[in-house]
Amino acid sequence: MGRDRGARRGRAEPDRARRRTPRESRTVGKEPAIDRSRVWARIWAGVRLLAAAAILGILAARLGAGPFLAGLRHTEPGALLLALVVTAGTTACCALRWSLIADGLGVAVPFRAAYRTCYRAQLLNATLPGGVVGDLHRGYEHGRSSGALGRGLRSVAWDRGSGQVVQVAMALAAVPLLPVALRGRTLGVLGVVTVVSAVVLVLVRREAGAALGRAWPQVLVLSALAASGHVVVFLVAARTAGVTASTPHLLALALVVLLASAVPVSIAGWGPREGAAAWVFAAAGLGAGTGLEVAVLYGVMSLVATLPGMLVLRTGGVAWVSVRTSS
Numbered sequence: 001m002g003r004d005r006g007a008r009r010g011r012a013e014p015d016r017a018r019r020r021t022p023r024e025s026r027t028v029g030k031e032p033a034i035d036r037s038r039v040w041a042r043i044w045a046g047v048r049l050l051a052a053a054a055i056l057g058i059l060a061a062r063l064g065a066g067p068f069l070a071g072l073r074h075t076e077p078g079a080l081l082l083a084l085v086v087t088a089g090t091t092a093c094c095a096l097r098w099s100l101i102a103d104g105l106g107v108a109v110p111f112r113a114a115y116r117t118c119y120r121a122q123l124l125n126a127t128l129p130g131g132v133v134g135d136l137h138r139g140y141e142h143g144r145s146s147g148a149l150g151r152g153l154r155s156v157a158w159d160r161g162s163g164q165v166v167q168v169a170m171a172l173a174a175v176p177l178l179p180v181a182l183r184g185r186t187l188g189v190l191g192v193v194t195v196v197s198a199v200v201l202v203l204v205r206r207e208a209g210a211a212l213g214r215a216w217p218q219v220l221v222l223s224a225l226a227a228s229g230h231v232v233v234f235l236v237a238a239r240t241a242g243v244t245a246s247t248p249h250l251l252a253l254a255l256v257v258l259l260a261s262a263v264p265v266s267i268a269g270w271g272p273r274e275g276a277a278a279w280v281f282a283a284a285g286l287g288a289g290t291g292l293e294v295a296v297l298y299g300v301m302s303l304v305a306t307l308p309g310m311l312v313l314r315t316g317g318v319a320w321v322s323v324r325t326s327s
Contacts, residue, residue, distance in 0.1 A: 048264065049129055052271030059274055059292055067289045071241070071296025079240045079297075080304050083233050087122075087305035090229035094118050097162065097222040100215040102155040105207075107146045109155075116312045117142070123309030126302060131266040135160060158211040161197075164262055166223035168193050171259055177252035181283045186256060230258055233305070237298040245286060253280045257295065270299060 060068070095114035102109045109117075117138050124134030135156050143152020172190050175183055201208050212219055234254040235247065243250065260276030261269065274295040281291025 045130065049267060051265045052129075052267040055271045055275040056267070059278060063278070063289050063292055067292035068296055071293045072300065074241050074293070074297055075300050076240055079236050079301055082236055083301040083305040084308075086229045086233055087302070088308070090226045091115060091118050091122065093222040093226040093229070094159070094163070097219050097226070098155065098159040100218055100222075101158045101162070101211050102142070102152075104211045104213045104215060105151045105155050105158075106210075107142065107148050107151045107155055109142055109146075119306065119309040120312040121309075122306040123313070125269065126306045127268050129267050130264055131261075131269045132264045154207070155211070158208075162212070162219050163223045163226060164259075165197055166220060167227045167255065167259060167262075168197070170224065170227055171252075171255040174252040174255050177248050178256070178280075179284045182256070182280060227255075227258070231255065233301055234258065234294070234298050237301055238294045241290065241294045241297055243286060243290060243294060245284070249284065253277075253284060256280050257291075269302070273299065 095118045099109055099111050099114045121134030121138040125131050139153040139156030143149035146152055168190055231254045235250055238250050257277045261273035263272045266272055274292055277291035277295035278288040282288040
């Protein structure tokens with residue numbers, strides 16, 4: 001009889017050990033989905049890096065190391081200083097734009113904090129694979145600190161998206177300045193992007209109204225100013241590399257190259273930008289090697305221009321408007 005009670009106790013203890021709390025019961029079924037999402041995220045990250053590496057490898061195989069080395073060799077202190085000054089202005093435009101959008105979504109961030117954080121995001125974008133890690137970190141930290149992770153991430157998505165939409169509009173306006181060989185393909189790509197953007201705006205028009213609201217004129221102007229600043233840096237890179245084409249034609253080429261650089265398939269910003277520059281410069285009769293050289297020089301100038309972001313990394317970040325979840 002004692003053995004029977006012992007056997008029943010032995011069978012009961014495993015049963016109790018197998019019991020889960022209500023919280024564990026809710027989450028146990030989600031573990032495989034989470035694992036799968038992580039696997040797919042890693043696969044996509046690997047594909048992006050391989051694509052960027054393939055672009056750079058093809059360029060090196062066809063054009064040699066000369067354009068890469070020439071871009072580094074033509075780096076001048078004056079050009080770097082100008083890139084620092086212009087980027088300080090474009091960063092201010094982006095920070096103010098983000099501050100306006102975040103305020104509309106109810107996760108306000110002060111301009112000073114936004115300015116410092118945008119510098120940090122640019123530095124991370126320019127030094128880490130993918131080219132968007134800094135912005136993801138910016139949105140995550142803001143959302144976590146303000147107690148609204150989703151809206152914090154979406155504020156950065158709207159910030160970047162509004163800038164890209166304005167840049168597409170500027171590129172469309174500059175299409176007549178492109179070489180004839182580029183106009184058809186460029187119009188096709190920009191047309192598809194425009195249609196997709198319009199569909200997205202219709203689908204999320206309520207949040208678009210909240211994010212942009214009455215601030216849309218300021219967002220439009222700030223986005224145009226920021227894009228113009230990047231174009232100025234590209235033009236300086238082209239002139240520093242010795243390109244003598246007219247400024248209007250270089251402006252049109254710069255807008256196409258900068259749109260390509262926004263594609264999140266890069267190694268710290270390198271890859272699509274260099275491929276697009278080689279393509280459009282070749283179509284314009286300036287030579288693929290010249291385009292690659294200008295893109296390399298622009299990449300170096302842009303990287304140096306983001307170095308003030310190291311000051312934010314050194315001081316450990318910024319103080320957000322809300323710290324309800326900072327613990």
